[in-house]
Amino acid sequence: MTTIRLTNSKTRRKEDFQPIDPSNVRMYVCGPTVYDRAHLGNARPVVVFDTLYRLLRHVYGAAHVTYVRNFTDVDDKINAEALRRQKAGSPGTLEDLIHERTEETIAWYHADMDALGALRPNQEPRATEFIGQMIVMTEGLIASGHAYAVEGHVLFRVRSYKDYGKLSGRSVDDMIAGARVEVAPFKEDPMDFVLWKPSSGEEPGWASPWGKGRPGWHIECSAMAHELLGESFDIHGGGLDLQFPHHENEIAQSACAHPHGDFAHYWLHNEMLQVEGKKMSKSLGNFFTVRDLLDQGIPGEVIRFVFLMTHYRSPMDWTAEKARQAEATLRKIADFLHSDPLTQPWVDRNSVNAPQEVIDALANDLNTSLALTHLSRYLKEGDYVALLGSLRLLGFYPDALKVKFATFAAEAHENDSTSGYSVSSLGLSKRTSEILVEKLKELTSLRSLAMASKDFAAVDALKSALIAAGVEVRMSKAGVELVPGPDFDPAKLEALQ
């Protein structure tokens, strides 16, 4: 069996992955706060852990992996948006409006992440469905002396957990020395963090032993991971920015609440995303969502491919140039997949496996970049089976690639014995195809005239016009081919009429 090796943030080492129970490998990944469309940075951990999920399913069997990713639907930004809508006259209670907002955001999230080829996790719990468990856990922490209630708040007593700071390599004393946070006066220790806080009149809240309130951010993941995966599970993932304080606090809560378990055995953190060399931020004006890219016509497969080009523990720079390269490669792959079926070996697409070297690349701490290198080689060598298996493992669907990326080609060919036209059309309208064929005929006849007269002016004029419309023009002894490229604009083509 393939041994998966993963860099464990907990030990700062690359380790052999040994599941607690190979018949039920369990992974928890911190999901989004559902207050708005997912931005591109949100998508990186989704693709990273989707890749790991697919690898785990490959190695242990699809039925033996449980992947949980939460939706954080308790949040000040959600409340603020709901309140804004209420004040703008939307009907319904504040709770209704909050629910409406989170439902709509979750639907967007699903649509956007589906477009990236990410499998849905086995479970996607929402914080609001686990408030009871959070309260029970908080009560337990108070009872065992790890937390204290004060002024409607419940705070975790950081000093009560000796390993606090171990995951992120920080000491409580150092952090206090360098702290820039304003400290609430009722905290015993400046680093103590909130498990429960009171809700004011217009904020959503739940009844609790400490009055009407809502949970702190960190407790939800501890409570849901415990409920769905148990006291100990295998992998906990998320973005590097969550390592501190979020994951540190999760560990502290869980370890103290469930002293017999040891929470997550392997912690994985993906590095952050940049855009054209800079941090993506609203203030720099380089902030965009996954939906923005999709709407610009950049397919999800391109986004996924660009992500996979960079190792997950390196910062990834999103650039237009990378998107261009990724798209060019996907087009080549699609053209190859779309080539004459008779030249390709017959395989059952749904069962073909990736070559071992691709599995090995992923098993070596998710070396997706190396996996893509292998993939390019299969393309170059025309190894249909290896390519198909690799695409599947990496989360690309051959049929979708063909529809989105395979070239439409209108081709006129002639030789001594035959001449004719062939059209292969995917994803273009009938009208566009017809115009393309018309232009092809026109170009072909102009060209034969020019070949005799040696006056190529008319041919070149038509050729330039086609190129301007984003259509690649290929002329050879065998005939003429028109291939709409990435910049193809049907409107410009039609204007040539």
Place this chain on the structure above:
RNA sequence: GGCGGGUUGGCGGAGAGGUUACGCAGCGGAUUGCAAAUCCGUGAAGACCGGUUCGAUUCCGGUACCCGCCUCCA
């Protein structure tokens, strides 16, 4: 200030203690009415200083620079 990560050829980006990464771009050639596409070939690297070693871009230490986190942003 504290903590963590990084620095590979024009650009992107891997592996491996000694032997070509690879992709894009470039250059040369084949091909073409001209191009495009395709194919063939090709130059170019390991921030800096020191150590370990027969040998380091790869291991260890230091320096410089860059990035992130410490602010309920993945």
